[in-house]
Amino acid sequence: MTPMLSLRGIGKRFPGVVALDGVDLDIAQGETHALAGENGAGKSSVIRLLAGIHRPDAGTMALAGEPYTPASPTDAIRAGIRVVHQELNLLPALSVAENLLFERLPRRALGFLDRRRMDEEARALLDRVGLADLSPRAPVEGLGVAQCQLIEIAKALRSDGGRVLVLDEPTATLTPRESGRLFEQIEALKARGLTMIYVSHHLAEIFALCNRVTVLRNGRIVSTERTADTSPPELVRAMIGRSLATQAPVSGGPVGAEALAVRRLRPKGAPPGPGLDFAVRYGEIVGIAGLVGAGRTEVLRAIYGADGPPRGEVFRDGKAVAIRSPRDATAAGIGLLTEDRKAEGLVLSMSSAINTSLAALPRVTRAGFMRADAERAACVRYAGELATRLSGPGQPAGQLSGGNQQKVVLAKWLFAEARVLMLDEPTRGIDVGAKAEIYALLGRLAAGGRALLVVSSELPELIHLCDRILVLSRGRFAGEVARADFSEERILGLAYSGYMGETAS
Amino acid sequence: MSAATPDTALPLRFRRSRLLLRDAGIGVALLALVAFFALAAPDFLSGTNMSNILTQITINLILATGMTFAILIGGIDLSVGAVMALCAVVAGTVMKLDALPEVVAVGLGIAASLGVGIAAGALNGFVSAFWGVPSFIVTLGMLNVARGLALEVTNARTIYDFPDSFIAFGTASLFGLPVMFLLALALLALGWVVLTRTVFGRMIYAIGNNEEAVRLSGHRPFDTKVLAFAVTGACVGIAAIVYVTRLSIANPILGVGFELNAIAAVIIGGTSLSGGRGSLVGTLLGAIIIGVLGNGLILMGVTDFIRQIITGLVIILAVVLDSYRARLSRSLG
Amino acid sequence: MSAATPDTALPLRFRRSRLLLRDAGIGVALLALVAFFALAAPDFLSGTNMSNILTQITINLILATGMTFAILIGGIDLSVGAVMALCAVVAGTVMKLDALPEVVAVGLGIAASLGVGIAAGALNGFVSAFWGVPSFIVTLGMLNVARGLALEVTNARTIYDFPDSFIAFGTASLFGLPVMFLLALALLALGWVVLTRTVFGRMIYAIGNNEEAVRLSGHRPFDTKVLAFAVTGACVGIAAIVYVTRLSIANPILGVGFELNAIAAVIIGGTSLSGGRGSLVGTLLGAIIIGVLGNGLILMGVTDFIRQIITGLVIILAVVLDSYRARLSRSLG
Amino acid sequence: RAAGGTPKIGLVMKSLANEFFKDMQEGAVAYAKKRGGFELIPVGIQSETDIDGQIAAVENLLTRGVDAIVIAPADSRALLPPVARAVKSGVKVINIDVAFDPESMKKRGVDIAFVGPDNRAGAKMSGEVLAQALGRGGKVVIVEGNPGAENATQRKLGYQDAITAGGLTLIDSRTAHWETEEANSVFTDMLTAHPDIQGVMAANDSMALGIVKAIQARGKTGAIKVVSFDDIPAVKPLLESGALLATVDQFGSQLAADGIDEALKEIGGQNLTGWIKTELKLVKGKGAA
Numbered sequence A: 001m002t003p004m005l006s007l008r009g010i011g012k013r014f015p016g017v018v019a020l021d022g023v024d025l026d027i028a029q030g031e032t033h034a035l036a037g038e039n040g041a042g043k044s045s046v047i048r049l050l051a052g053i054h055r056p057d058a059g060t061m062a063l064a065g066e067p068y069t070p071a072s073p074t075d076a077i078r079a080g081i082r083v084v085h086q087e088l089n090l091l092p093a094l095s096v097a098e099n100l101l102f103e104r105l106p107r108r109a110l111g112f113l114d115r116r117r118m119d120e121e122a123r124a125l126l127d128r129v130g131l132a133d134l135s136p137r138a139p140v141e142g143l144g145v146a147q148c149q150l151i152e153i154a155k156a157l158r159s160d161g162g163r164v165l166v167l168d169e170p171t172a173t174l175t176p177r178e179s180g181r182l183f184e185q186i187e188a189l190k191a192r193g194l195t196m197i198y199v200s201h202h203l204a205e206i207f208a209l210c211n212r213v214t215v216l217r218n219g220r221i222v223s224t225e226r227t228a229d230t231s232p233p234e235l236v237r238a239m240i241g242r243s244l245a246t247q248a249p250v251s252g253g254p255v256g257a258e259a260l261a262v263r264r265l266r267p268k269g270a271p272p273g274p275g276l277d278f279a280v281r282y283g284e285i286v287g288i289a290g291l292v293g294a295g296r297t298e299v300l301r302a303i304y305g306a307d308g309p310p311r312g313e314v315f316r317d318g319k320a321v322a323i324r325s326p327r328d329a330t331a332a333g334i335g336l337l338t339e340d341r342k343a344e345g346l347v348l349s350m351s352s353a354i355n356t357s358l359a360a361l362p363r364v365t366r367a368g369f370m371r372a373d374a375e376r377a378a379c380v381r382y383a384g385e386l387a388t389r390l391s392g393p394g395q396p397a398g399q400l401s402g403g404n405q406q407k408v409v410l411a412k413w414l415f416a417e418a419r420v421l422m423l424d425e426p427t428r429g430i431d432v433g434a435k436a437e438i439y440a441l442l443g444r445l446a447a448g449g450r451a452l453l454v455v456s457s458e459l460p461e462l463i464h465l466c467d468r469i470l471v472l473s474r475g476r477f478a479g480e481v482a483r484a485d486f487s488e489e490r491i492l493g494l495a496y497s498g499y500m501g502e503t504a505s
Numbered sequence B, C: 001m002s003a004a005t006p007d008t009a010l011p012l013r014f015r016r017s018r019l020l021l022r023d024a025g026i027g028v029a030l031l032a033l034v035a036f037f038a039l040a041a042p043d044f045l046s047g048t049n050m051s052n053i054l055t056q057i058t059i060n061l062i063l064a065t066g067m068t069f070a071i072l073i074g075g076i077d078l079s080v081g082a083v084m085a086l087c088a089v090v091a092g093t094v095m096k097l098d099a100l101p102e103v104v105a106v107g108l109g110i111a112a113s114l115g116v117g118i119a120a121g122a123l124n125g126f127v128s129a130f131w132g133v134p135s136f137i138v139t140l141g142m143l144n145v146a147r148g149l150a151l152e153v154t155n156a157r158t159i160y161d162f163p164d165s166f167i168a169f170g171t172a173s174l175f176g177l178p179v180m181f182l183l184a185l186a187l188l189a190l191g192w193v194v195l196t197r198t199v200f201g202r203m204i205y206a207i208g209n210n211e212e213a214v215r216l217s218g219h220r221p222f223d224t225k226v227l228a229f230a231v232t233g234a235c236v237g238i239a240a241i242v243y244v245t246r247l248s249i250a251n252p253i254l255g256v257g258f259e260l261n262a263i264a265a266v267i268i269g270g271t272s273l274s275g276g277r278g279s280l281v282g283t284l285l286g287a288i289i290i291g292v293l294g295n296g297l298i299l300m301g302v303t304d305f306i307r308q309i310i311t312g313l314v315i316i317l318a319v320v321l322d323s324y325r326a327r328l329s330r331s332l333g
Numbered sequence D: 001r002a003a004g005g006t007p008k009i010g011l012v013m014k015s016l017a018n019e020f021f022k023d024m025q026e027g028a029v030a031y032a033k034k035r036g037g038f039e040l041i042p043v044g045i046q047s048e049t050d051i052d053g054q055i056a057a058v059e060n061l062l063t064r065g066v067d068a069i070v071i072a073p074a075d076s077r078a079l080l081p082p083v084a085r086a087v088k089s090g091v092k093v094i095n096i097d098v099a100f101d102p103e104s105m106k107k108r109g110v111d112i113a114f115v116g117p118d119n120r121a122g123a124k125m126s127g128e129v130l131a132q133a134l135g136r137g138g139k140v141v142i143v144e145g146n147p148g149a150e151n152a153t154q155r156k157l158g159y160q161d162a163i164t165a166g167g168l169t170l171i172d173s174r175t176a177h178w179e180t181e182e183a184n185s186v187f188t189d190m191l192t193a194h195p196d197i198q199g200v201m202a203a204n205d206s207m208a209l210g211i212v213k214a215i216q217a218r219g220k221t222g223a224i225k226v227v228s229f230d231d232i233p234a235v236k237p238l239l240e241s242g243a244l245l246a247t248v249d250q251f252g253s254q255l256a257a258d259g260i261d262e263a264l265k266e267i268g269g270q271n272l273t274g275w276i277k278t279e280l281k282l283v284k285g286k287g288a289a
């Protein structure tokens, strides 16, 4: 049987980087094929070639036996290849429905929009990804990252995913609830015989959903195997070339004095009520869990003064601090790694070195002048610690792979050496190997006496990392779980509690 | 549970009202201005004066309508004033062709004006989209080319003495309102429908928002860009006709600096200079603010230089006021 | 892998050469232009004419240097021409104060010009950053305010008859080059150092690219914005002094339209109108292109209207050429 | 220099986009063709206020080695330094249209002959026609040219002379920057503020065109009288219908030719100084006394 997609000897170079080198890949009709590999291994590069964004420097592609040479995304879409890219590509000022149906807006005579059909189609798509209550006419700006990701997915589900559906890290920003919903859709499409390519750093997802998995390393194919014939540890070994030692849970240092405390904090969009009270001590890693939209991001932003002066009180080292803006927060030794790296974390067109030093300029300046060498040194140092794959400190952040961009954002805050560091989804899109390194690093930071406050949608991550987990549900604290009591069931139960009306558990 | 996204309904309602408020913001500035002049200049509210203001803003309104298309798609058109002069002198030349019967000559003249405007606009769009160069520079070049051409074809002379039937339109009224203003309003309404209700309109906003995303969705922004600039050009062609019928002359140096006025109306109206956000309702309000300001200060008897100073201050004040409105609606939302 | 930066050396060299190519692109257009005029207009390459060109571009170069700061940070300054007039007439008024010894009066006049420029610029920056309103509108307002003020303080009259010692600077030469041009060049070089080597410059580029990321990294973009516009204003103040010493008059209507020329130099030089990208080297080349074009066409004896048309076409051509260069360097890279 | 063949004469104009200067230049070119024996190099500038551009033009002419320059300066003082330099290097200079400031000339040690009309006297002639038509006490407004422009200033002064002499009442005076459309708007608003306006003095014909349209739109044709300046062809119909009471012809097309004549005299060895006044003609419309 001719494979649905077949790549032969594909090569792609960027200045100073060989992104793909002699890639041979066959995707069978109807299979769900996973691509795995470290950050920068070349997964998204394969996808960008399929999507017609880039053209290969070498090799050929075939779709259902026919030569496939897309010159633009238009060609790819015409050929029936639908892609959910790793980074969001939405139109903020347009409505949800318009974004969902943008590839082909329903029209009536004379190019008029068919708004009724648009609403209907959009509703149906929103339904499928669990956003049934979102109005199709709402503009996309103002939606959370997770909701945007779901909209991207729903977009691709139109016409049932075309001939080949490609999903590049679709779950990176989703909590288990949304991910579950997505997996149901994938199963349904599989049952219909749709061919899919699935990229993820979550090995469990790969084993649960995919028939076969191809591992890339440094732009080359390492192996292609049926998932039934391999195992997560083997896969990890193929990806990073060594086994990952089973890690003991990160343990912070001796818990010290109260570093950060908030009282009656009422973040933006918070429900009426007394507000939130909690504290983080030096040497401690405190997690915040919750469903998408629970308001975790808003808690961190409020403390940081990102949306103006917080409503409520913030204490540093037991003393009340007036925070009117992020500058006040950083002056008080508080840092925030934001959730949306593209819009809020990075200056994409500027170099990785510049991005690394952005929150700690005094460390790389002398008398108002930049010390370019110190800046580059910092970038190289953290690239080493975080295993960031970049062609050099001068490479613009926008040219890095998604996971490596995330590492640069992390490097920025590590370099800033804030005493209190808040991290919103710190390992979004980071590969398993690097994740372990990062956990160890965060552990060392805590052991070194920093106070860390971590928001994550990956419960295993929080469970692995934290000393305590606060659970947010609908903007209110549903409870606090100590390390001894950590379990996914317990935490999820609390996370859902706010949505169950009076019968909160 | 299962109520997936439980509290979206609320913010949505907020957002709707925010949109209304958005246009209202600059409207409040306008109301304040009108109220002030009503008190300070007794004749300001009179019917004739209202009608005068509408006549005075007509050309800027038409140009600003077209400019809104160029700005929304992420560009700008600096050539509108110069192209308008070219349209006017070409139309004027055609209309004065003795060989043709009057009606035909006038019809052809109007068509020529539209044709020149559309061609210049499409060329602006083509060059900037095809080579991916900033429309700021392309239209700056076009400004010089069009002005030079207008001067060259007329040899710097004023064309005058047009058919009376044609000139009559310029001062005609309907329901007590200047016909030319009604035309401008109709054009604006048409533009509004196009921008908000058609695929083309959505495409303009989309490209202004994130051109890359549009490309990834399988569209070719090129066509839409050329078309959007052609629309700007068409409006310029119409404005030129309105100019000629109103002032019954066509000369190659008319319209100098009109681009700035048109851009100002668009930006005061809340459209973002970087594209993708804004509306023609805002543009209408912006154009009226500029018009009212010019008129009211003269009625008050403010001297020229002071008038210029106050005009500058009020323009700044209007957008500052508007920012408070935005902040207010944000804190509500 | 974990070998963090395996091949750093190579791409860095690549990047360096690409940067050179970037500026070279528009440089090629300039060379072509110079070569053409050298053939077409015999006097073009003469020493006097070269010196004339440098003198002619001096003011635009100074204004464009300042404009580069405003545009890089994501703004624009439409008020430079009008503020320049205000600076000039204030400086002129101060210099003619009889009560003061000549040297003191001249010194105070220069200080006044700088002061007015910096104040106007800082005000532009303050209003647009504090209320988050587009600098396009704020500086459009300032344009009117400054022009009105300049007319009001002089009552539309020209100030003339300045101390000879001061006027002498305007035509002085050093090493065969006009002193004022050397001043402009020094200013540009200083600006280049500030933009590429200092924290302030870094902030300007970063804010122009992604203000939100800068803010969330714990900075206050506000201060940098005000300062950047103040730099623009300082350049305007200097340009005003150069104007007065060169033309030995100060009048309130000078500098009309200078903003467009300055912006054109910046954008032709490859700086992005949306901020964050570009360099003063490009601005220098852009200003020279504009100057050479105006000068060469006159020397060739091209008539005025045709000259205007050709100027427009060459401006477009230059950026189109530049786009091929960009494509080339991309495909090389 | 003149020894080496036909003399070259540079003609430095203001913005040729202005009909008046375009006429002037064409008159000069026609004259050069008719008379022969010299080469004419005409140059213009982009806008009325482009002093810098005009200085550049003078410098470029010197680069090209002209024997004489005939110049309509954009500023009566700022152009003196380069022109004085030209004079000192032996180039003959004749000043047309707007006169160089005498004091500044004295300071620079040059005395350049001026060939041109008396704008102030001309405006006074035009204004007097209005004064006569309205009688003493008539209420008038002035619509001015560009503030700061020499012509605009002279014409305003001339109108004021006529107002004083004729006993008129000036109730408002505003600029419309020489432009038709702006004059139309500004005058419409002046009329709203002062419905009793009986007469308008416009600093040029382009603005008069807009003013007449505003009067027509108000239905006050005939009730409000207009005088202006320049006598461009476009006002012919207005003069014929009486919508424009008077304008002034300063024979612009001859002005440059006259200047060239004087320049040739200087090249021939004469030394000219002072004001060589050129003709001004009052052109009256229908109904003017």
Ligand SMILES: Nc1ncnc2c1ncn2[C@@H]1O[C@H](COP(=O)(O)OP(=O)(O)OP(=O)(O)O)[C@@H](O)[C@H]1O
Binding pocket: A014, A015, A017, A018, A019, A037, A038, A039, A040, A041, A042, A043, A044, A045, A046, A086, A389, A390, A391, A399, A400, A401, A402, A403, A404, A429, A431
């Ligand atoms: N436009 C570009 N210019 C230069 N280098 C690029 C560009 N795009 C990708 N690269 C490089 O190609 C390599 C492969 O990137 P790719 O995005 O395919 O990685 P990935 O496997 O998807 O990683 P991740 O898991 O982090 O998303 C990276 O080293 C990246 O820096």
Ligand SMILES: Nc1ncnc2c1ncn2[C@@H]1O[C@H](COP(=O)(O)OP(=O)(O)OP(=O)(O)O)[C@@H](O)[C@H]1O
Binding pocket: A142, A143, A144, A145, A146, A147, A268, A269, A270, A290, A291, A292, A293, A294, A295, A296, A297, A298, A339, A425, A455, B008, B011, B012, B333
């Ligand atoms: N339609 C909406 N209108 C206004 N605000 C909204 C809307 N939807 C969500 N929000 C706000 O944004 C937040 C949603 O952001 P997001 O989906 O990122 O969830 P989060 O809990 O804040 O963060 P995380 O994604 O890390 O779970 C909500 O807490 C809410 O305050």
Ligand SMILES: [Mg+2]
Binding pocket: A043, A044, A045, A086, A168, A401, A402, A403
């Ligand atoms: Mg990727």
Ligand SMILES: [Mg+2]
Binding pocket: A144, A145, A296, A297, A298, A339
């Ligand atoms: Mg979040």
